Amino acid sequence: MPLNLIPGDLPPPEETYPPGEAWRTDYPFAPNWLTLPGGHRLHYVDEPGAGTPVVMVHGNPTWSFYYRGLIRALNGEHRCIAPDNLGCGLSDKPQDWPYQLAGHIENLERLLIGHLKLEKFSLVLHDWGGAIGMGVATRHPERIDKLVILNTAAFHLPDCPWRIRLCRIPGFGALAVRGLNLFVKAALRMAAATPLSDTARAGLAAPYGSWHDRIAVLRFVQDIPMNPGHPTWRTLETIEQALPSLAAKPALIVWGAKDFCFHDRFLARWRNLFPKATCHRFAHAGHYVLEDAATQILPLIRQFLSEV
Numbered sequence: 001m002p003l004n005l006i007p008g009d010l011p012p013p014e015e016t017y018p019p020g021e022a023w024r025t026d027y028p029f030a031p032n033w034l035t036l037p038g039g040h041r042l043h044y045v046d047e048p049g050a051g052t053p054v055v056m057v058h059g060n061p062t063w064s065f066y067y068r069g070l071i072r073a074l075n076g077e078h079r080c081i082a083p084d085n086l087g088c089g090l091s092d093k094p095q096d097w098p099y100q101l102a103g104h105i106e107n108l109e110r111l112l113i114g115h116l117k118l119e120k121f122s123l124v125l126h127d128w129g130g131a132i133g134m135g136v137a138t139r140h141p142e143r144i145d146k147l148v149i150l151n152t153a154a155f156h157l158p159d160c161p162w163r164i165r166l167c168r169i170p171g172f173g174a175l176a177v178r179g180l181n182l183f184v185k186a187a188l189r190m191a192a193a194t195p196l197s198d199t200a201r202a203g204l205a206a207p208y209g210s211w212h213d214r215i216a217v218l219r220f221v222q223d224i225p226m227n228p229g230h231p232t233w234r235t236l237e238t239i240e241q242a243l244p245s246l247a248a249k250p251a252l253i254v255w256g257a258k259d260f261c262f263h264d265r266f267l268a269r270w271r272n273l274f275p276k277a278t279c280h281r282f283a284h285a286g287h288y289v290l291e292d293a294a295t296q297i298l299p300l301i302r303q304f305l306s307e308v
Helices: 022-026 064-073 101-115 129-139 162-166 172-179 182-190 198-205 212-222 233-246 264-273 294-306
Strands: 031-035 041-047 049-057 076-083 121-127 144-152 251-258 278-286
Touching: 022 064, 022 198, 031 101, 041 064, 041 101, 049 064, 049 129, 049 294, 064 076, 064 121, 064 198, 064 294, 076 101, 076 294, 101 129, 101 233, 121 129, 129 144, 129 233, 144 264, 144 294, 162 172, 172 182, 172 212, 182 198, 182 212, 251 264, 251 294, 264 278, 278 294
Parallel strands: 049 076, 049 121, 121 144, 144 251, 251 278
Antiparallel strands: 031 041, 041 076
């Protein structure tokens, strides 16, 4: 798809959330906006730095807030770019957008290459951010400097926890995810191995306060391709087949072992795909590995990204 941009970006909202909320102190970054085809606004963090840009891609049901500690840890050393996938975080939440993997990849490609015109960048990937980021990386391997892989996947594995399968049931899924907010609430309780702070809980949940705002949370769950007839199956298969083109890139795998979804079978697959990667497995950490083990992990990532 051509990377055409719509001229005349819409002005950002003056305040998406009340400025006095405590989690804002943890997320002090200036907002940036890109208007996508169709008029939808994509929000992204873009903090200045001297080194190779580091792009941080989140999954479901998080947003760029998940990377707040890493952005601060890299303060000034690297330009830090953290977009909110459409429907997530501070980005617009259109009710009629397809919300399929291919569209998220095109949005990220449009932001990084069409808009920001990055010639070279590193990727930090978590959850659905793995498939989205690797979708861009496999299309443009010459632009990728380094890879940081955090409890994610970009390939087919026939594992989907029953708790997530329940959210895919027609009718019930919409009621549970969009109506009762059970997916976000469950993630706040189960995705971290140790209880999240009140600030982290508030920040992670802030963009998903209504039926309208939880559209992407449900659509991400529905977009998991469990059989070849699913519209995203082929997209993921194409990424998987192209991953060997990235095998020579410097890679760091950081894994939370107490992840009920992205468990050690996923880790084994990553290690097979990137046999030269440095791998750190944290036995005490869960899916939200950056929340559970930030003290140990942030220096590891910082050192890795700074190595020549």
